[in-house]
Amino acid sequence: MCPPSPALAGNREIAATLTRIARLLWLRGDSSYRILAYEKAAEALAEYPGSVAQLALQGELRTLPGVGNAIERAVTEYVRTGRVSLLDELQEDYPEGIVELLALPGLGPRKVRALWENLRVGDVPGLLEACRAGQVAAIPGMGPRTQERLLAAAEAAMTNSALHATRWLLGTADPPAERLLQALRGMPSVQVADIAGSIRRRSSTVKDINLTAASDSENEVFAAFAALPDVALVERPVAGVLVAATHTGIPVDLRISPPTSYGNLLQYRTGSTEHNAALYKHAQLHGFTVLQQATEPQLVGKTIQPFAFVREEGVYRYLGFDWIPPELRDDKGELEAAREGHLPQLVTRRDLRGDMHVHSVWSDGKATIAEMALAARERGLGYICICDHTRSLAVARGLDADRLLQQRAEIDVVNRQLGDDGPLVLAGCELDILADGTLDLPDDVLAGLDFVVASIHTSLTQPRKQIMRRLTAAMRNPHVDAIGHPTGRLLLRRPAYDVDIDQLLTLAAETGTALEINSSFERLDLPGRIAREGAKLGIRFIISSDAHNPGGFDLLDYGVGEARRGWLEPRHILNTLPWRDWRKRKI
Ligand SMILES: [Zn+2]
Ligand SMILES: [Zn+2]
The missing domain is CATH 1.10.150.110 (DNA polymerase beta, N-terminal domain-like)
Structure with missing residues (x-):
């Protein structure tokens, strides 16, 4: 070819x-x-x-x-x-x-x-x-x-x-990966196909797009794949492996195995390296033979011999484990949990009933409150909270007390128009935590809102002490319900501001302030591994879209992925509850 x-x-x-x-x-x-x-x-x-x-x-x-x-x-x-x-x-x-x-x-x-x-x-x-x-x-x-x-x-x-x-942002690599997957699944000679690798594990940044497929006609699939409109550069395929790239430059790796051993291939190619190493070590300790990992192609579908499985579950079950959700495959205790039947019941997108951090044209959003509400309805959300920026964030046309009142009046009108079909639109704000640790709006204004997300957007290079002073002031305020994008990281662009994670978690637990898992794929903040530590302290989380336009609600999938990487279950996430069941204010 x-x-x-x-x-x-x-x-x-x-x-x-x-x-x-x-x-x-x-x-x-x-x-x-x-x-x-x-x-x-x-x-x-x-x-x-x-x-x-x-x-x-x-x-x-x-x-x-x-x-x-x-x-x-x-x-x-x-x-x-x-x-x-x-x-x-x-x-x-x-x-x-x-x-x-x-x-x-x-x-x-x-x-x-x-x-x-x-x-x-x-x-x-x-x-x-x-x-x-x-x-x-x-x-x-x-x-x-x-x-x-x-x-x-x-x-x-x-x-x-x-x-x-x-590295690429998950949200950059995900759409082309999804298109390639659908194309593969549409090929007559492909029986099953999946996205594997770090995208399947919902890693916040990824190196490449890994795809796997089960087929008896390898060459036919490779030829059809190379001709797809998304595929740019293609190297000549060797022994079940095709290496290519998208037009946007993301490397693509497609591996094919016969259907009889497809479970082995998908399991192996999903990784992570650490997870697989631990799994195979366990297998060897229990008398299984694992083929030497000489060159990649030889491993295809033959990682664990002589046992071949059509489905990935078979590999885990044979070795004595429950099937492990890909987001957990990091060798961070998932094998033990799977062996003892203690894997968490991870939160899914369907568990989310509402979204507490949504913008509108009142600040830097691109759609009206009514448009955002209708988009939320289409996506099955029962309530959304309009949390526009506050006055100090002038670049985002932040709201002062007067405009917040006007906005509340519009929200009331929209709620009447939406009627019983919902969603219920709540009035909140994304409150700026100012450089000196004061909050951008006075308490009496905050008290009138349904929900307050407080975030740091400015003076990100302050020393740790001052950053913590700001976060502490926000969390100790009785009207602040959650901290938005708590570390301020921008993936591949800017590290987190200098935040003391232990102190952040302790304070959140102590004050009953929820921590946000922001779904913007440039943020995915709080990171899952930190959320996992927080959950152990009894902290509750919100998974928010931070949507600035109607399509922004679809970002929730990324936030859910990050939460799953943090082992979070629905009980850890406040917005899995119906709004009426929320304990709105902290103790
Ligand atoms: Zn923000
Ligand atoms: Zn926001």
């Missing part, structure tokens, strides 16, 4: 070329209109699920948003020749790495030119070195404070690029 079009450039590569042009135009002081055009096009092309290169060759590039004449010319030239003459021209006077410098916070064209002209610093590693040697501070107009900031930015960029090279 031949790869469909191995020489065609991938979407990410093309987008990166446009971004490069945009940055170099910026460095030259070109018009911001022109720069923006390249940036916007780069964004659109990177996200396009089909092949941009193919579109260019068919002359249909301009059907994509943001693609005008100049962009079309550049992309087509790149796809045909691997170069763009405009880029060559722009690049003439500078080294390759200079555009990475332009991406650093605090570095504009003027400073980048100064770094190059004074020190011949033309990339991030060079900047790091020059900062450490104290040379940057000596450039006129820079000084020691700038040097310090640039050093931090360069260090962060180095770690970030290492992270980014290998």
